[in-house]
Amino acid sequence: MKETIDQILYSKYKRQIKKEKKIVTIWQVALFLLFIGSWELLSSSRLIDPLLFSSPSKVITLIYTKLGDGSIIGHLSITLFETIIGFLLGTIFGIILASTLWSSKRVANIADPYLVILNAMPKVALGPIIIVALGPGYVSIIMMGAIISVIITALVVYSAFNEVDPNYERVLLSFGASRWQCFKEAVFPATLPTMISTLKVNVGLSWVGVIVGEFLVSKKGLGYLIIYGFQVFDFTLVMSSLVIIAIFAAIMYKLVEKLERWLIKHTVS
Template identity: 50%
Template sequence: MGRLVLATQLFILAACIGLWEIAGRLRWVDVLIFSYPSKVGRQIVKDALNGELWPHLAMTVGETAVGFILGTLIGTLLAVLIWWSPFLSRVLDPYMVVFNSMPKVALGPIFIVLFGAGFTAIVVTTLSITVIVTTLVVYNAFNEVDSNLIKVIRTFGGNRRDIFLKAILPASFPAIVSTLKVNVGMAWVGVIVGEFLVAKIGLGYLIVYGFQVFNFTLVLSSLVIIAVVATAMYQLVVYVERKLLKQR
């Protein structure tokens, strides 16, 4: 089954790329806008060989990694804090819902004014997305733990710390680890949005620059690179998840 799934996935990918190539070669689509795979590939190889690609790639991956790690850690710690204090949970609940519903692009200019046009503003934009998502997911996982586990610990004289360490945290561990996979996508969204607004280097900057000079092959090549690197990060998180859950 695993080999069949992989073969089908590769077939679909190859078919899409082949159809895109044929559509571009035969002018079924406007190549100025959509380009075609071989041209996009040449653009990536050219930028990689002349060294223009690597500073942009390194900056975007660095911003994404920082936003991903900090967002997961801060969001998880905030979820623990809210669970630990029912009063704080009730106070913050409507604020978290409102903040989560706000378009983060609208907050970008505020972050730029506060932190300057650079790395910090982009990372903070990323945190505004990843932290609140992590907090809500992990906190909900805490609340969905089987209440019978908590009753058993209380019956044997356990306090709130014992309940958290012996029931809540172990039972929620799969949800916490799964949040890493969600945060991969969220971190990339935050970084690219931030780079759209302020960056002078990065893959998001290349996309904006490509639109400005009508070089849509550059735009598509940047999107392809983002897709490949984001997929690699996601697979790395899946690997870590399997290792951690296996040890658990």
């Protein structure tokens, strides 16, 4: 008897959750439709200038034709490639830099003011110098995608290294472990969750670096399309590129989030 009452209450609770979820979804879809609808309406009734703000129907038509002739795929794949490589380089070098700082207190002390300056510096401002140094090609753009996340990754991971409970090291030291063994067996694995959460931040930062890099030099890529559309006053092209960037940046973010969950499940129990 009691069990059935429990179950009734529980299913009531579940129904409530479902209902709440439905309401949220309805609102999300409604807002989206409202935004697209009013954009289209305002544009076709010329309340906003269609030359400047384009319209959803024009954007969709353009994306559709560009997908048809395959030209957008080329731009998209080059930008994706640069972003992914930049993201990986930034993260990996950030972690290597953090490990170097951890390996010697003295090195960390010496590097401290330089790290503060590099961290405070807006990295995209280094763009012109990077391009002069590495040439106006995708190497420079990848560099921009990497440099934007490397210092912040190093700082976050380094402070996480220092927050690992020293008693784990004591256990290892009592077995006669070296400093490197302490790092490998305790400090590094204990910090994995932090490193994984920096991935999510870095993927967004790499998009910024790569798009700005493409603004500055490239002849291909989504950032190039935006700047090109701007120069020839083709704002439908600018809007289309923005829509594609939004979609793929969201997809990448979700993939990294999936990776995060998988890694946490398999490394930290």
